[in-house]
Amino acid sequence: MLNVRNRLQAWQGRIESVLEDVLPPATTHPAVLHQALRYSVLDGGKRMRPLLVYATGEALGIAPEHLDIPAAAVELIHVYSLVHDDLPAMDDDDLRRGKPTCHKAFDEPTAILVGDALQALAFQVLAAHPRMTASPAQRLRMIELLGQAAGSRGMVGGQALDLAAVGETLTEVELENMHIHKTGALIRASVLLAAYSVEALDAQRLQQLDHFAKCIGLAFQVQDDILDVESDTQTLGKTRGADEAAGKPTYPSIIGLSASKTKLQDLYDEALDALVSFGESAHLLREIAEFTVKRIR
Amino acid sequence: MLNVRNRLQAWQGRIESVLEDVLPPATTHPAVLHQALRYSVLDGGKRMRPLLVYATGEALGIAPEHLDIPAAAVELIHVYSLVHDDLPAMDDDDLRRGKPTCHKAFDEPTAILVGDALQALAFQVLAAHPRMTASPAQRLRMIELLGQAAGSRGMVGGQALDLAAVGETLTEVELENMHIHKTGALIRASVLLAAYSVEALDAQRLQQLDHFAKCIGLAFQVQDDILDVESDTQTLGKTRGADEAAGKPTYPSIIGLSASKTKLQDLYDEALDALVSFGESAHLLREIAEFTVKRIR
Numbered sequence: 001m002l003n004v005r006n007r008l009q010a011w012q013g014r015i016e017s018v019l020e021d022v023l024p025p026a027t028t029h030p031a032v033l034h035q036a037l038r039y040s041v042l043d044g045g046k047r048m049r050p051l052l053v054y055a056t057g058e059a060l061g062i063a064p065e066h067l068d069i070p071a072a073a074v075e076l077i078h079v080y081s082l083v084h085d086d087l088p089a090m091d092d093d094d095l096r097r098g099k100p101t102c103h104k105a106f107d108e109p110t111a112i113l114v115g116d117a118l119q120a121l122a123f124q125v126l127a128a129h130p131r132m133t134a135s136p137a138q139r140l141r142m143i144e145l146l147g148q149a150a151g152s153r154g155m156v157g158g159q160a161l162d163l164a165a166v167g168e169t170l171t172e173v174e175l176e177n178m179h180i181h182k183t184g185a186l187i188r189a190s191v192l193l194a195a196y197s198v199e200a201l202d203a204q205r206l207q208q209l210d211h212f213a214k215c216i217g218l219a220f221q222v223q224d225d226i227l228d229v230e231s232d233t234q235t236l237g238k239t240r241g242a243d244e245a246a247g248k249p250t251y252p253s254i255i256g257l258s259a260s261k262t263k264l265q266d267l268y269d270e271a272l273d274a275l276v277s278f279g280e281s282a283h284l285l286r287e288i289a290e291f292t293v294k295r296i297r
Numbered sequence: 298m299l300n301v302r303n304r305l306q307a308w309q310g311r312i313e314s315v316l317e318d319v320l321p322p323a324t325t326h327p328a329v330l331h332q333a334l335r336y337s338v339l340d341g342g343k344r345m346r347p348l349l350v351y352a353t354g355e356a357l358g359i360a361p362e363h364l365d366i367p368a369a370a371v372e373l374i375h376v377y378s379l380v381h382d383d384l385p386a387m388d389d390d391d392l393r394r395g396k397p398t399c400h401k402a403f404d405e406p407t408a409i410l411v412g413d414a415l416q417a418l419a420f421q422v423l424a425a426h427p428r429m430t431a432s433p434a435q436r437l438r439m440i441e442l443l444g445q446a447a448g449s450r451g452m453v454g455g456q457a458l459d460l461a462a463v464g465e466t467l468t469e470v471e472l473e474n475m476h477i478h479k480t481g482a483l484i485r486a487s488v489l490l491a492a493y494s495v496e497a498l499d500a501q502r503l504q505q506l507d508h509f510a511k512c513i514g515l516a517f518q519v520q521d522d523i524l525d526v527e528s529d530t531q532t533l534g535k536t537r538g539a540d541e542a543a544g545k546p547t548y549p550s551i552i553g554l555s556a557s558k559t560k561l562q563d564l565y566d567e568a569l570d571a572l573v574s575f576g577e578s579a580h581l582l583r584e585i586a587e588f589t590v591k592r593i594r
Contacts, residue, residue: 028449033454084409112387124441163407164329
């Protein structure tokens with residue numbers, strides 16, 4: 001049997017091939033747009049959200065083949081948000097996942113359209129991809145969840161809060177609220193997409209998984225902020241110190257680096273606590289939590 | 298009984314109130330984003346796509362209350378595309394529907410996020426809005442249709458072709474191909490969303506409605522190009538001559554103004570022919586077709 005780290009890598013390979021499959025071929029008309037779609041999605045990223053979908057599935061006894069499309073859908077939403085977030089009018093980033101950002105490799109209009117097309121594709125595949133095995137009622141519940149998580153009261157709302165925060169002094173509560181929307185909503189959705197594949201999941205287990213997701217979503221962001229201070233551009237694959245330079249509030253800037261590290265550890269402990277009743281089946285969820293707080297990029 | 302023109306106006310009032318209802322209140326957190334969402338969607342536009350949904354419903358015996366959410370969903374997608382299309386990196390327009398464009402009234406990042414949030418909302422309401430009456434299977438079919446029509450092989454693909462065409466000399470076939478994607482896909486989707494509300498519509502009627510939609514979608518664009526040459530900024534509610542100034546190929550620039558007018562008439566005749574078997578029930582679809590070719594803005 002493969003060890004946990006190898007199993008996560010196997011899932012990364014799996015989602016890569018699923019994404020390859022759900023994206024239209026690069027020769028599809030108009031070709032430049034479809035090349036840009038594939039450039040932005042394929043061959044990059046930690047795939048944390050798809051890994052969460054698969055790992056939650058394992059904790060609930062659902063095989064990966066039933067989760068391929070939900071995993072792909074949440075990653076398509078995530079990638080679209082990165083492509084738009086990197087635009088000159090937003091964070092104006094040149095590097096993403098160690099490669100030129102979409103608007104640098106192609107151009108700005110193409111990057112806007114790539115984001116738009118990826119979002120449409122995410123909902124389309126949940127509704128009707130041949131690999132989708134969930135019942136119609138489950139699919140609708142997933143589409144509703146993803147729409148909420150991605151929309152103005154979820155991820156996009158968080159982006160708006162993020163932009164409004166530039167140059168402002170936020171309290172820790174305001175910073176947390178921003179992250180709960182900006183990254184937390186989609187990380188929670190990843191876990192819930194898998195949970196919604198179960199016909200009748202009891203409310204307590206759902207609540208435990210949801211709490212786990214909230215904790216690691218926030219932990220991910222705290223670690224991101226710490227890395228923005230402590231790492232270097234080459235390791236990160238994106239510009240180090242970019243948040244600080246842009247006048248964005250971060251955990252280290254608000255509560256200090258040491259308190260940020262304590263917060264990270266607390267969130268990690270709380271995430272693991274939420275999984276206690278799942279025993280061995282949550283092995284890979286725990287591995288993802290550990291990876292979240294110990295990653296170097 | 299109201300005459301046809303009054304009935305179209307009643308539907309315009311109806312969709313306004315549905316859109317008002319599906320959009321989060323302006324006080325929703327974050328407030329600026331939600332104000333910008335409502336600013337962009339409400340109180341503007343001809344609402345051609347919702348009118349097509351309702352009028353197709355009438356031709357098929359489906360009451361408007363069953364079509365409110367599909368009509369709202371297609372309009373949300375349309376408005377998002379306008380907001381992104383108006384961005385400085387795209388068409389860089391200052392006026393839309395007689396008001397400052399979203400990025401002028403708010404700012405560029407907000408306009409990007411408004412478009413993103415509207416798209417998510419469109420799919421979310423189709424999946425789960427309380428006013429949605431279609432069966433789960435019908436909803437999924439509608440979401441798939443709207444995803445295809447909005448995505449890289451539909452509207453967004455057409456936008457990419459449009460951008461690539463600036464300064465280029467296109468053939469009439471290439472121009473038509475661009476419009477079939479850019480505006481045609483969503484106009485077809487409007488008609489098909491209504492048709493998909495019928496449990497078992499026969500293939501011939503579906504094909505007739507689809508052909509009608511293709512003809513008026515293209516007619517709409519031909520008339521748009523004619524108006525860009527012949528109208529004035531105040532009447533249009535957007536900058537006259539903008540296409541020409543931007544070096545965009547138009548029907549008048551490729552086949553001449555006179556041939557463009559002939560083409561418009563031919564498409565109108567073909568659209569009406571496609572409705573013959575529907576008799577009186579297609580009265581309002583005919584009115585929309587007439588309005589499409591005779592409108593002055």
